[in-house]
Amino acid sequence: MSLAADSAAHRASDRSQGEGRSLRLTALTKEFATFTAVRSLDLEVPAGTFFALLGPSGCGKTTTLRMVAGLDTPTSGTIHLGDDEITYEKPYRRPVNTVFQNYALFPHLDIHENVAFGLRRRKVKDVDQQVQEMLSLVELEAQARKKPPQMSGGQQQRVALARALINRPEVLLLDEPLGALDLKLRRGMQIELKRIQTEVGLTFVHVTHDQEEAMTMADTIAVMNSGVIEQMGSPAELYENPRTTFVANFLGQSNLIAGAVSSTVSSTDGDVVRVDMHGTQVSIPADRAHVRAGDGWVGIRPEKVLIEPLGEPLDAPGNHLTGGVITDVSFVGVSTQYLVMMPWGQELMSFEQNTGRRPVLATGTKVDVSWRPEFAFLLPASQDVNAGVVEES
């Protein structure tokens, strides 16, 4: 990266460290004529973090973003930046900038003027110098005099980012900015975005429906569904210990097996909940059991499910199931994905790395199934087992 770009990045980070303020949404609600897009949302985004709002389309994540930008007016609730309330502030009076989903570059202005737009409105001095620095940060300094329609999707995306970033907003809002790019470009831009965020140190709020994208980039993810936040935490926290079936299914994939809590056992390693699962007793650490009595869903991630042909030794200190039959095998290169029909008529997913330890098992093979208890989680039976299931396309 060039020197000029370095100094642009530094200036931005100096500022944000000096006066970084957190973004706080309190009981934020948005009702439209026929439905409620956002229901009493409470959220705090600490200064300088990369925050992702993740959810399927129509979950209210874009509406939330637009309320923060000032493009939609909340029905009730408040938005604060530090101690200042900005709930009803005009969009052009907020230290917040947006990268729009379709980029929304001004087609009648060239790239240089697009990026300069915000600075010119605020009557900032040495605009040209700053624009050049910003364009070199996104590696587009040679394209400054082109018009947006002459550029590729990836280039337009970077112009949109530069146009927002140059204003050094306290919060940068990204509305599915990578949605229109093809897979390869998207991966590249994800890394690029994360790098820029680390360099400039601003607060990024990123809206996306792509769970992989959210996990790759964000420090904290809030999973949204029908206008409410289902769960919030670091990517690893959400993935390893989901609190609802929606999160379990939407963020990665999960096996959810019906069971009933039989007892809670105290041990030196902490409390363990014992669950009767179709006649087999399995144990789940108490801090991963989100229901303590009655029925529940035992959850286990497919890559944590181990299978071995009948009689072979299995790594299973506790949870061991027998009587499975392989019904489907998909070889995907780095791993093999098995479907195993269990005696109670449910197919479990098991993903196995192709380490070459043993050959790929054939369909029809009788197998034993196991997993380590510390990887399992328990969810309330009242939740829909299919909530958040992502259809493979």
Place this chain on the structure above:
Amino acid sequence: MSGLQRAGRWIGEHLVLAAGLLVLVYMFVPIAVVMLMSFNDNSESRNVYAFRDFTWSNWANPCRPDGMCEAVVRSIEIGLLATLVATLLGSLAAFALVRHDFIGRSVANTVIFLPMASPEIVMGSSLLALFVAGGFGGRLGFVTIFIAHVMFCLSFVIVTVKARLSGLDQNLEQAAMDLYASEWTTFWRVTFPLVFPGVAAAALLSFSLSFDDFIITNLNAGQSVTFPMFVWGVAQRGIPMQVNVVGTVMFLISLFLVVGNMLVTRKKVAA
């Protein structure tokens, strides 16, 4: 054999070109005749449609026929005024129809097309009835022509500006507001420059519609004479060659505007 095939292919390749050229010739022959006739010296002849001698005198004395230049000036005045008012009102109406949801919007969108769809003779006579009923019967003239022209230009302006406006991504305006532009600045920096081609097209269309109109104008003109009415009037006695001068000038102005627009657009794309 191969020679025949080659000939066949040559014909195939050039047939489209030939047809295109023929269409162009068909379109431009009348204009060429008008241009040619503007240099015709027919002062000796009664037959206006025969080219006798070349002369500059029609161009040197364009206002020689009685009342012609007054009619041209009147047409231009009415055209400019009607264009200004129709473009202004029509653009505002287009914004309202595209940007605001109000009761009766879809009805309004349909009704807009009525003046374009109904026969001019009907519009003209009903306007006349309206003016007479309103007590303007004895005062038909410049003002009534102007009002009539604004009326029929409005539909065209609204439709043209609406088309441009509905193609405009509203995210652009939101992006401008997000980038510290107030509503006023957003309009002048983003909305207006992007809608302007539509407004300009609407204005040009309005002017030529107004300048050209005969039927509605004739019914509502009273004693005033516009250029089309003048031509109609003198046509029965023999059209003076100066009419061709006016025609040629109008054609050259349109040509200039079209080519200029093309050059500006191309420069913008290349830049």
